[in-house]
Amino acid sequence: MDLAIWIAISAGVLAALAPITQGGLRKINDKELGKYVRKAGLPLPTHLREPLLQRIAGRERWALYGGAIGMALAVVTSLVFGWRDTTGGMLVMLAVVFGGSLGGVIAILSGSHQLRREGPRMARAQATELSDFVSRGELLSARLAPIAALVPAIVGAVLLTMLPHGPAPELTWWTGMAWTATGLTVLALIATELVARLVLARPQHAESRLELAWDDVCRAESLRGLVQTPIAMGVLAALSSLIMVGLVLINPDIRSGAMQQTFILGMVMLAVSGLAVLGLMLPALMSWLSGGRSFVLRQLWAGEDFSTDARERTC
Structure with missing residues (x-):
């Protein structure tokens, strides 16, 4: 399959990394936000909407940055080495997935996964572990x-x-x-x-x-x-x-x-x-x-x- 087709597919994957806020670059997609809230299964009062959107925008922005940088580097590498077929295409796809994931990791390390970074804390009856969330x-x-x-x-x-x-x-x-x-x-x-x-x-x-x-x-x-x-x-x-x-x-x-x-x-x-x-x-x-x-x-x-x-x- 030609490299150009792989690039188009990878661009679609990249866009899918930020369905709600487009990384804060465009207007909020209320339809996607509604789906997100329904799947979460929680009510979303007005005072929590903005903190939630900021958190989503931060995660999506870093995912877009990571995926775009990975895609650009992979495309340049493929062109330099003449990989204009499936070889270059798979490299581009790998780079988008890995770069988007790396961007998500950076978002977490920067605190973008939190709804509120400071303020009061509510006590839990017991400590949480990874198997409580995944x-x-x-x-x-x-x-x-x-x-x-x-x-x-x-x-x-x-x-x-x-x-x-x-x-x-x-x-x-x-x-x-x-x-x-x-x-x-x-x-x-x-x-x-x-x-x-x-x-x-x-x-x-x-x-x-x-x-x-x-x-x-x-x-x-x-x-x-x-x-x-x-x-x-x-x-x-x-x-x-x-x-x-x-x-x-x-x-x-x-x-x-x-x-x-x-x-x-x-x-x-x-x-x-x-x-x-x-x-x-x-x-x-x-x-x-x-x-x-x-x-x-x-x-x-x-x-x-x-x-x-x-x-x-x-x-």
């Missing part, structure tokens, strides 16, 4: 990501040693791409665990139960975004290994006189990569279908009635 399925998928990335990379490398001829030119580039994506997946998981601890260690400031519940929702969303980073990297790494093997096997010089062998090797690689992606995504997908955004409310605020807290303030 479902077990999402955590399991994130921690399986390095395995899902590593297994196809290893299998792909082994399958390519079984070829009857020497390696094709595409092998050098895609071997590096696959192993780079695998390494980034491992780094993403390590960073996720470390940053999550920093987030959980920060105090939560709130004047009411409703404000604290909204802060929990904001915190949970940031933590879920972190956890989804190694998942996305794991999927892209597995696909990189599949494409690496596929590009080599469809090379006419490789297929010549070995049609059946290359077909079998291709089917094996397709099965391994497919199972890796399926096994990686299934636990998280089950959690998403059961209402991932409302998980924190079920975990920390089960049975709570916020109707009293939702009364509008009078000036």
Whole structure:
């Protein structure tokens, strides 16, 4: 697929990183905000609307910055090295996902995940932990990501040693791409665990139960975004290994006189990569279908009635 098509797809992914405020660059999308509030499952009185929008804008702005910078660097790199096909396209897609995630991490470290950065604090009956904000399925998928990335990379490398001829030119580039994506997946998981601890260690400031519940929702969303980073990297790494093997096997010089062998090797690689992606995504997908955004409310605020807290303030 041509690099220009990949750039267009990546631009769409980049725009999807900021659906509500466009990073504070454009008018608020009230329709998307309404969807966000409905999925959160909490009332949003007037006095909390602006703090929430500022928090969302900060997160979306950093995600856009990170994704745009990653995309620009990847496009320049692809043009310099002449990768105007799927090689450059996958690099651009990886850069957008990784850059957007890195921007989200910066937003968290800067405090943009908090609804209120100072003020009174409400006491909790017990301390919170990561599993209160992120479902077990999402955590399991994130921690399986390095395995899902590593297994196809290893299998792909082994399958390519079984070829009857020497390696094709595409092998050098895609071997590096696959192993780079695998390494980034491992780094993403390590960073996720470390940053999550920093987030959980920060105090939560709130004047009411409703404000604290909204802060929990904001915190949970940031933590879920972190956890989804190694998942996305794991999927892209597995696909990189599949494409690496596929590009080599469809090379006419490789297929010549070995049609059946290359077909079998291709089917094996397709099965391994497919199972890796399926096994990686299934636990998280089950959690998403059961209402991932409302998980924190079920975990920390089960049975709570916020109707009293939702009364509008009078000036």
